[in-house]
Amino acid sequence: MTKATEVLPDTVSGLKQLLDAIERREVDIVLGSSSRRVLTALIESPQRTAVSSINELAQQLAVNASTLSRLAQRLGYGGFSKLQDVFRRELTEGKHFYSEQASRLVVNSSDPDTLNQLTRLGRQESANIASMIEQVDPTVFLHSVELLASARRVRIHGMRQFHSLALFIAYGLGMLRPDVSTLDTGRQGVADALAQLDEGDVLVVSSCFPYTPSVLATAEVAARHGIKVIALTDSASSPLAKSALHSFYVPNHSLFFSNSMCAFMLLAQGLLSAVASHLGEASVSALKHRETLISELNASL
Incomplete structure (x- = not known):
């Protein structure tokens, strides 16, 4: 017999405990193999999860953005931004925010065309403006x-x-x-x-x-x-x-x-x-x- 979760986890360790409980069928939350994989990946990279947009995470995890939204709703958070807040708090007021952001530039520094970065930045800013x-x-x-x-x-x-x-x-x-x-x-x-x-x-x-x-x-x-x-x-x-x-x-x-x-x-x-x-x-x-x-x-x- 499963039991419902009474309090949503507000820490990454709490999320991991919830994932373990879901896999042991101790709570009334059912996740498919794909959703469990995605949640595991989010938990294993809390900094990436905290600073990336839902579209960036979806691309990195090879899923649709709607998959992340549905995952958050099934866990009881209502929307992905509420789930993402758990990971943001994990960074303790952004202790590693700037270095994490910069590390994304380093990862992409192998591109020999430096103007490529400017082009991508411009597209991202255009998307931010349109969304705003x-x-x-x-x-x-x-x-x-x-x-x-x-x-x-x-x-x-x-x-x-x-x-x-x-x-x-x-x-x-x-x-x-x-x-x-x-x-x-x-x-x-x-x-x-x-x-x-x-x-x-x-x-x-x-x-x-x-x-x-x-x-x-x-x-x-x-x-x-x-x-x-x-x-x-x-x-x-x-x-x-x-x-x-x-x-x-x-x-x-x-x-x-x-x-x-x-x-x-x-x-x-x-x-x-x-x-x-x-x-x-x-x-x-x-x-x-x-x-x-x-x-x-x-x-x-």
């Missing part, structure tokens, strides 16, 4: 644009390479409306910066796996104090999405040795362009005023 656009909820996009245009204060926060994205958004939005900056622009620290915001102000945060713990904590604290959080992240299972009022999910799988930023930058440009349209003549006046100041300063040099 497909996932954008029109209502979420509209409400986010309205908040960015009308909130009394807007702050942007990102760390590491996402700091460059935060600077870009802060610069672009600051061209259109007042009281916009990166969260830590004064360098007094995040706590002091958050203390300057009131309930109803907006904080845009960005991070993806391996998530920066300080960014996650900042979003959680801001949301608890009534600050409206907009998250630019990688999936619905991202811890940032739990704190956000509105979230955008940006695929970022590529040959780059870190997280790809192309689709994130396009999303940022799309939001900024929509804010400019939403503000109408007010945005045009703001830009003309800036042009006047630039002209006056140039004349004085």
